[in-house]
Amino acid sequence: MMEIKKANKSHVSGIVKVCTEANWATYRSIYKKEYIESIIATYYNDERILEEVSSSSKDWGGYFVALDQDEVVGVAGGGMISDLDAEVYVLYLDPNRRNEGIGSLLLNAVTEQQEEYGARIQWVSVQKGNKKAIPFYEAKGFKVVTEEESDGYQSLRYSRQI
16 A cells, blocks of 8 residues: 655655666666766765755655655655745656556645645646656646756756646
8 A cells, every 4th residue: 555655764765766766767868877877966865865854844845755565666845936836846756666646646745735835836847858757747737838958958847736
C-alpha cells in the first residue's frame, strides 16, 4: 500500500537514490553527462537533502515521499514564489515505478500544501524534450506559458490554476 507523507531524516538516502536514478533516466538523452553529474552533486547529496527535510517554510514546503513498505519510490517538493503563485520544484519517481499513479499522489500532496498557503496558480519548469514529465503535467492541466534558456538548455514554463 502506497503512503504519501512529509519526509524526515530517515528518508534522506531514499530521496537521494530516487532523485539520482530519475535524473539519469530522464535526462540521459537530453543533457551532457557532466551536466547531469553536476546537478546531482549539487542538489541530491545527503548533506543538502538532510537540511531540506529538516526545515520547511512557505518558500520551501519540504519534501513529500511516496513510500511502498517504507521504501522511498517517489519524491516531490515545492514552495510559494509569491502571495498567489506556487512552484513545483521537484517531482521524481523511481524509474521502475512510473505509471502507477505515484506522481499524481505526490503532486496532490504538494498542491494541497500550497493551497493552504493561499496559492491560486501553480508553476513548474520542464526541460524541453522531457518525454516523461511533459505528458504528465499537460494531463494535470498545466499549459505552456513561456520558453526559457538556462545553461544552454531550453526549459518550458508551465502553469495551471489551482
